[in-house]
Amino acid sequence: MGSGVAVNLENVWIKFGDFVAVRDANVSINGGDFFSFLGPSGCGKTTILRAVSGFLSPSQGRVLIGGKDMAGIGPNRRPTALIFQNLALFPLMKVWENITFSMEVKGASAAERRKRADELLDMIALGGQGDKLPSELSGGQKQRVAIARALCASPDVLLLDEPLSALDLKLRQHMRTELRAIQQRVGITFIYITHDQGEALTMSDNVAVMKAGVIDQIGTGRDVYDLPSTAFVASFVGENNMFRGKILRIDGDSAQVDVAGIGPLVGRISPAASAQLDAGDEAMIFIRPEALAPGEGEAGRTLNATVVNEEFEGNAFTVYLDAGGNAEIRMSLANTGQHRIAERGSRMALHFPAGKAVVVPVGELASE
C-alpha cells in the first residue's frame, strides 16, 4: 500500500486524575495499514483511539497524523472517522441521510448527497434501502451503514472501536472478511480496537497487544502469536501451556529451563526478551497446544504426562493431561479420523518441534 496516511504516537501518556489509562505509548502505524490494538477490556485501547480521533488530548506526548501534530485540533477537524462500538447511527435520520451527514454539514446539496449515498449503498450491498430508518435494519446492515457513513467523510484514517462485538458469531466472521476487503479497496489506514484475538490476527497487518495501559508488543499477527515478548501476550493471544522453572543454560537464542516435575525443556528465547534473561533466572516457557504431539522426541523436547480428559471439538481433539506439579497441559490434535487418543489415566509421552516453545521472563498472565 503505502498510499495512506501514517499515524504516530510519541510518548503518549493519558491520565484521568491519578489513574494512568495509557502509559508511555509509542506506536508508529504505516499509511494504508490495518492496525489493531488488542487487549482485555479496560486496558486503555479505547482511550488511545479517542486520543487519535481528538475526543481526548494526551496528558503528555504527541499524536501525529500524516506527520502533523494534532494538538489543539478538535475531532471535527481531524482527518479521521470513528466507527463507534454501538455504531451511533442517528436514529431520526434515514439511512441515506446518515451516510451523507459529513457532506450535509459542509453544505452539499440534497441531490449531490443522494447521489453519493446511492454509490455507497451499492458498495455496501444495501442498494435501494436508503429511505429506511436505522431501526428498520438488521445488525449487519447497520454495521455496513456505519462503515459507509465513515467512508463518506473521505477520512485518511478510519478508527473502529470494537464494531463487531455486538454481532453474532457467523455475522462477525463474515464482517471480518468484508472489513478487510473494504480496507484493501479504499487503501486508507484502519485502526481497529478489539479484545478478540481472532479478529486482530485475521484482519491486521500489525497488532499492538496492550495490558493495563502499557503496550506489551507490536508486531505482525504471526510474530505476536509465535514469538510473544511477555508472559501476558503469550497467555492472552491464543491458548498456551505455561511451565515455570529456572534457566539452566543459554545457548544462542535457545534456553534450557528446568521445570519442576517434568525436567529440562528447551525453548527459543523471545527476541524482545533476550537481553533480560540470564542463566539462573526464573523464566516461563510457553508451548502451544497444537505444537504438542504424542510420542517420544529429542531430549529437552519431550515430556511425560497422565491423560485426564479428552474432548472432541469437531475439527480437533483437545486432550487434558497432568504433568505433575501444578502444570495442566492441553494438547490439540487435528481430527484425521483417529478413533481415540489415549485411555484416561494412562501415561503418555508428548513431544514438540524445535522452535515451538518460547521462553519469556516471569510476568503476569492474562486472567481468563
Added chain:
Amino acid sequence: MKSLNLSRLAFALYLLIFFTYLMGPLLVMSLTAFNSPSFPSASPWECFTFEWFSVLWHDNHIREGIYYSVIIGIGTVVLSVSMGLAASIVLTQIWPRFRSAFYTMIIAPILIPGVVIGISTLVFWDRVGRLLGAGEGSALNGFFHNGLFLTILGQSSFIASYAMLVFVARLQRFDPGLTEAALDLGATHTQAFRKILLPFMRPAIASASVLAFLASFENYNTTTFTIVDYKTLTTVLAQKVRLGIDPSISALAFSIITLTVLAALAVEAFRRHSANRLAARLRGGAAGRLLSGFFRGNVPAVLLVLLSMAVIVTAGVAQRYDPTQCKVAVQAAKKAEIQRRIKALQESRKARESAAPATPAPKAPNANSGAFGNVFAPNNLPGAPGASQTAPAQESPSQKPGNGAFGNVFAPGNLSGASDAPDAAPDSPPARPDNGSGFGNVFDPNNLSGVSGGN
C-alpha cells in the same frame, strides 16, 4: 368464581366513584352553561340556552384577559423552554459532577410558594430598575414595572423548572455518542446541537411547551402580584367571582374543556396515524391513500371528526335557536306557582283564624325544609321576641319558603335581626327586585328558590 365477580364489581364501583370525583364537577359546570338562570345552576332546569356563550363572547374583560393570558403564555413558553433546555443540558452533559447541587438549585422555584415568587419578582425588578438608574416616569422604569414583562419573568422562573424536568427525563435517554459521531464527521458544535440533539429533543420540547403554556395560562398566585395594571384570564375570573358570577364562566369552562378534548384527540389521532404508517412500512405494504389510510384503525381520528362535526352543528343551531318562548313559559309557570302558594297561604290563614286564633300555628316545623333545618333561622332562636306571635299574621314571603341551602341565613329579612322581622317583612318585596345589592342578589333566597319571582 363468586368472589371474583364480587371483586370485579367492587373494582367497577371504585372506578365509577373515581371518575365521578374527577369528571363530576366538570360535567355539572358544563350543564350550567346551557341553563337559563342567571346564577350558574344545573338542578332546577329551566331553559336550554346558548345565551351565556354570547354573553361570554361580548364580555370585554374576559376577552382582554384571554388575550393577555395568551401573550404571557407564549412569552413564558419561549423563555422557560429555552432556560429549561439549557439547564437540562448543563445538568446532564456539562457538569455531571455538580449535579445534585445544581439540581437542588434549579428545582427550588417549584418548592417556593407562588405568592413569594410573585412578590419577590416585583421587588427584584424594581431594584434592578433603580440600580440601572431608571427614574420615576422614565421609559426604563416603565419597562421594569410593566405587568407583561414582570409576569413572564415571574412565571418563567418556576415554569422553567418544570420544563427542565421534562428535558432531563428525555436527555437521560440520549446517547452522547451521537454528538461525538456528528463531531467526528466534521460537524461543528452548533451543527451537532441543531441537527442531532435538537431533533431528538423535539417531542420533549413540544410537551414542555404545552406544559409551560398551560401552567402559565392557569397561574394565579404569582400573576396576581406581577400583573400590575394588566389583566389575565385568571385575574379577571377572580375579580368576577368577587363581584358575582353568571353562567358565562361555565360557558368559558365548557369551551376550554371542548378545546382540550379536541386537542387531545387530534394529538392522539396523529400519533396513532404515524404508528400505523410505520407498522405498514415495516410490513412492507404501501402506506395507503392519505385520507382512507388516516382513519383505518384509528379510533381517535374518527372521534375527532365526529366531535368537530358536533361542535360545528351545535354552533349552527345556536345561531337560530331562540329560547324566548321557553323562558316566557317558565316565567308563567313561576307566576302560577306563586299564585298557587299565595292562595294556599291565604286559605290556611283563613282556616286558622276561623279555627283557633289563640293557638300559635306550628309554623316553623312545616315551613322549614332547609338543609340545616333552619337551626340558624332567627325564628328558631329562643331570644326572638314576638316572632312566634307576629309571624302568623305577617307571613313575609322571604321567610316562609325557606328552601335555601343555608336555611335563609343570608336572606335580607333574616339579616336584619329577628326582632325587626315584623317591620322589615312588609318592606322586603319592593326591595327585592332591584338588584343593587353588592352580591348582585346571588344569595337572595328568592333567586335561589325560584318561587317568589314576581317579575
